[in-house]
Amino acid sequence: MNIGIIGLGLIGGTIAKSLNKNHHINAYDINKETINYAIKNKIIHKGYNNLEEFLKDNSLIYLCLYPLDIVHFIEKYSSKINKNSLIIEISGIKTNLVNEIEKIKNKNYDIIFTHPIAGSEKIGIRYADENIFKDANYIITPIKTNIETNIKLAKRLAKEMNFKNISFLTKEEHDKIIAYTSQLTHILSLSLVNSIDTNLKLVNYIGDSYKDLTRIAEINTKLWPQLFIDNKENLIEKITKFQVELTEFKNALKNEDDVALTKLMEKSKSIHNKAMEETDNES
């Protein structure tokens, strides 16, 4: 197949690397150096510096832009997209984006909203790596106008990219759960790092727990404020719920209540075991 990619960042680049053995990959990026790098390293087959030209040649397109840029792209280029094209979008938030795009898109093409739950603390095509998709989760949030065969194709390509569980959620469900599993975790990691108050050489006094909890503090500062603000209501709700649970621990500790501490830990173990349980009813 001919597969087009708009935006060769970490995710766009990883999609290219994951599909370039079996498909012909065309890509557009605003940055000429990125295109040159991708050609030179055989990540893509053909590069474009002109978006209109790219749109003429491609009818199956992964749109790998930041949420605000997706809206700008659809506003500006909707009329240039080939009739019956399929656009697959890959950003980390959905409700507002879907609502916005549904308002401005025309009916000539289909757009499927998806979220490959994979990433890296590194930015850019130089860090693109097929392994980050391996056994990862992929969420599709269908809209009413999506064509069934297109959804099947998006799913099949996600499988080809080695995603393990491909699930369907409404846009609202997606944003609620991502506020918890991804956005809250990043805010906790950042707040943990920011609460440091030692001048000791930390690297000598840490174990895996600190490493694990702070790896994601190396965050893409251009992307994440957009994601957080866009999902503000859900995220504030999750932070508040977390604060309640943290206060439970603090109070048990203040009271030196080892029974309460043990109960809180038992609760956590039981929830975690259940939540992480793999079953075979994947779609």
Place this chain on the structure above:
Amino acid sequence: MNIGIIGLGLIGGTIAKSLNKNHHINAYDINKETINYAIKNKIIHKGYNNLEEFLKDNSLIYLCLYPLDIVHFIEKYSSKINKNSLIIEISGIKTNLVNEIEKIKNKNYDIIFTHPIAGSEKIGIRYADENIFKDANYIITPIKTNIETNIKLAKRLAKEMNFKNISFLTKEEHDKIIAYTSQLTHILSLSLVNSIDTNLKLVNYIGDSYKDLTRIAEINTKLWPQLFIDNKENLIEKITKFQVELTEFKNALKNEDDVALTKLMEKSKSIHNKAMEETDNES
């Protein structure tokens, strides 16, 4: 050398596995099955079910018990420890323990307080694994009466076990920094898990960030309440400081202040980069 181990749990078992190629390992455990398992799997050379007998035969001893049990052990068995013995203790808190032990120990033997910063979410000798010590950190909190050659020996053995950075801290410094790097991280992980509020099959919607932040929620519920309560003052201080930082994020989010969010992220990245920087001035 003849090396004795009291308590063949995850850490005692791992010490045995790390040293049993070059030394003769004797071990005592309250549980006969544990001793049988350790003998059968060639983790130790000789097992004891009688502690007094063990103490007669061993003068270099790793004391791998929970903090409260260490105090009980010293109270009850101080007079049975061979003259000029060296006891190396390995628990995760220091100030109260050191103070307590200094009160009750006699002068016939030396005791060195150390903290191998390594562990696992699993409990018991079956999960003992030399790899958890590889390139990990080791802290020694010397006391005034420690004999210099004994400290050198404890350090040399830690190197033999493949620890990378062996650092010296006062007991108070140790407890302050561990409250942040280890205890706070565990409480954040537990609180994150406890704040779940979905019935969706979580495992299908998570990425590495959630996995990383919740791995340590599988906690040893017998050990950690002791560690937390023992270090209560420091830990409450760290939780409070974390809460302040978390509130900064929440407020920036409420105000949809992307500049403030970006600044908080930049702050975190800069602290994290500096804190994790490896240098070569290890002791």
